[in-house]
Amino acid sequence: MIIVARQTIDPADVRAADVSLALWIEEPGKAALRRSVAPAPSADEWRVRSLFGAISRGTERLVFEGRVPKEEHERMRAPLQEGAFPFPVKYGYSVIGLVEGGRDAPVGQTVFCLHPHQDRFAAPMMAFRPVPKGVPPARAVLAPFMETALNIVWDAAIAPGDRVAVVGAGLIGCLVAYLCARIPGADVTLADPNPARRDVLAGWGCDLVAPDALPGDQDVVIHASGRPEGLARALDCAGLEARVVEASWFGRQDVAVPLGGAFHSRRLRLVSSQVGRIPANRQARWTTARRLDMALRLLADPLLDRMFSGESAFERLDRDYGTILSDPDTLCHRIRYAP
Numbered sequence: 117m118i119i120v121a122r123q124t125i126d127p128a129d130v131r132a133a134d135v136s137l138a139l140w141i142e143e144p145g146k147a148a149l150r151r152s153v154a155p156a157p158s159a160d161e162w163r164v165r166s167l168f169g170a171i172s173r174g175t176e177r178l179v180f181e182g183r184v185p186k187e188e189h190e191r192m193r194a195p196l197q198e199g200a201f202p203f204p205v206k207y208g209y210s211v212i213g214l215v216e217g218g219r220d221a222p223v224g225q226t227v228f229c230l231h232p233h234q235d236r237f238a239a240p241m242m243a244f245r246p247v248p249k250g251v252p253p254a255r256a257v258l259a260p261f262m263e264t265a266l267n268i269v270w271d272a273a274i275a276p277g278d279r280v281a282v283v284g285a286g287l288i289g290c291l292v293a294y295l296c297a298r299i300p301g302a303d304v305t306l307a308d309p310n311p312a313r314r315d316v317l318a319g320w321g322c323d324l325v326a327p328d329a330l331p332g333d334q335d336v337v338i339h340a341s342g343r344p345e346g347l348a349r350a351l352d353c354a355g356l357e358a359r360v361v362e363a364s365w366f367g368r369q370d371v372a373v374p375l376g377g378a379f380h381s382r383r384l385r386l387v388s389s390q391v392g393r394i395p396a397n398r399q400a401r402w403t404t405a406r407r408l409d410m411a412l413r414l415l416a417d418p419l420l421d422r423m424f425s426g427e428s429a430f431e432r433l434d435r436d437y438g439t440i441l442s443d444p445d446t447l448c449h450r451i452r453y454a455p
Contacts, residue, residue, distance in 0.1 A: 138234035139433050142204045144182040147437040155238035162218035163238045164227065169430070169451035170210040170257035171233075174286065174342055175365065177441040179207050183367040191392060195230040196239055208232035210260050212253045213453075215244070222246075228259050228412060235430055235453050245408050250416045257450060258291075258423060263411035264363075264391040265291035270398060271389040272336050272361045277301035281334040283327060283350045284341025285313050287423060287447045288363060290320070292338055294420070297321030305330060307349070308341075313445070316422060338363055344371045357383045365390070423448045430454065 135151040142148055157163040178184055182202040184192050189201040199205035211231045215221050218241065227244040231237060247256045265288055274280055274296055282293040285308030293306040297320065304322035307330045308314055314324040327346070333355035339347045342364040351374060354360050373386075394402050425447040428436045433451060440449045 136234060136236040137430070138198075138206050138232060138237075139208070139430075139437065140199065140204050140206050141180055144203070145180065145438055147180070147434045149431075149434045154236055157218040157221075157238040159219055160240055160242075161238045162221045162227075162241050162244060163216045164211075164213035164229065164236070164244070165216050166211050166213040166235050166237070166430075166453040167226070167253050168212045168257045168453065169208065169233050170261075171437075171440055171446075171449040171451065172209070172261065172287070173441055173443075173446045173449070174288070176207065178365075178367040179205065180438065180441050183369075185368050188367075194232060195243065196237075197232060206232045206234070210257045211237075212247060212256045226253050226256075228256055228408070230260060233430070233433060233451060242405075245405065245412060248413050248416070251412060254450065255415050255421060256412060258415055258420060258448060259408060259411050260391075261287050261423075261448065262291055262414050263408050264288055265295055266407065266411055266414070267391045267394070268292050268338060268340075268361060268363045268389045269295050270395045271387060272296075272338055272359060274299055274302060274336050278303070278335040279331075279333065279355075280304045281330055281337045281350070281353050282306045282322075283330070283337065283339045283346045284308060284343070284364070285310070285317060285324075286340060286342065289338070289340035290317065290423060290447065292340060292363070293322050294320060295414075296338075305334075310445075319419070320422075334358055336361070340364055342366070347371065348374045351379060351384060351386075354382065354384050357385070359385045359387055361387045361389050363389045424450050426450070427452055 134154045136154045137149050137151050140150050184201045194209045209230045211229050215223055215225045226247040229244050280296045282289050285306055296302055297304045306322050307325050307327045327349045330353045332353050334353050336359050337350045337354045338361045339350040340363040350360050427450040430451050430453045
């Protein structure tokens with residue numbers, strides 16, 4: 117259904133008009149496509165027609181269910197979000213599109229933008245990053261998730277030869293393990309309770325095990341399951357004076373952290389990771405633009421196409437959105453916009 121000033125209109129009529137369609141989350145568990153006048157770029161903006169988008173199941177599910185804590189409303193804003201938490205809000209942060217116009221615009225160039233789910237939009241020219249040659253647009257929508265994984269690996273300070281465990285084979289956990297497995301000499305194990313998920317990841321470059329089979333005495337452990345029991349398992353397999361990186365975000369959920377037992381005697385270090393800030397030891401040289409450009413370049417490997425667990429036409433997204441977010445088998449769900 118497409119909502120316009122409380123009226124329902126036919127999607128075919130909308131596409132025929134000079135309008136823009138965007139997905140809005142209107143209340144807990146309810147999404148709708150809204151139309152507006154197609155944006156005209158201002159002096160410092162480019163106008164883009166979307167080709168592909170991607171859904172981040174973990175964060176977008178929290179937004180969809182209204183579980184963003186009040187104290188995190190400002191920090192959790194997407195770069196070009198409209199509306200405000202909890203509702204109504206236009207959310208999302210992965211769009212690949214073609215530049216259509218604007219001052220000094222590279223018309224026809226394929227670009228990435230941290231933008232909500234919308235078929236045509238205008239944004240500041242500095243918000244766009246070119247998609248490198250050799251990275252297909254349909255895969256380039258993984259950019260913000262690879263950027264998050266890269267930041268986690270930086271926070272984890274993994275060195276060549278380290279024994280590394282990643283707990284949770286969701287999208288972020290998979291990408292973290294992918295990066296770690298390419299550090300020379302690193303011995304990487306990715307743990308997930310779902311055997312079908314482990315089968316999909318055969319040849320990922322690391323050992324794939326159930327959480328109970330994780331080896332102990334790990335130098336670095338990264339928790340990305342989004343489940344409290346996953347964090348307990350991460351602490352359990354860490355070696356003496358090991359670093360445990362918490363990469364999950366729990367929203368309003370209270371999490372019991374098992375800090376008894378051998379936590380203190382093993383002198384474990386529990387570190388948080390969040391993509392909103394570049395690690396302190398890199399801030400003098402790295403900007404978010406440089407980090408995003410690196411993430412895009414890291415997407416040249418066809419192996420990463422395994423991260424897509426499904427695809428929806430944008431015209432159906434209001435109907436499909438809740439099912440996508442509630443499906444535990446969703447890794448990265450791609451959005452395909454009409455040509």
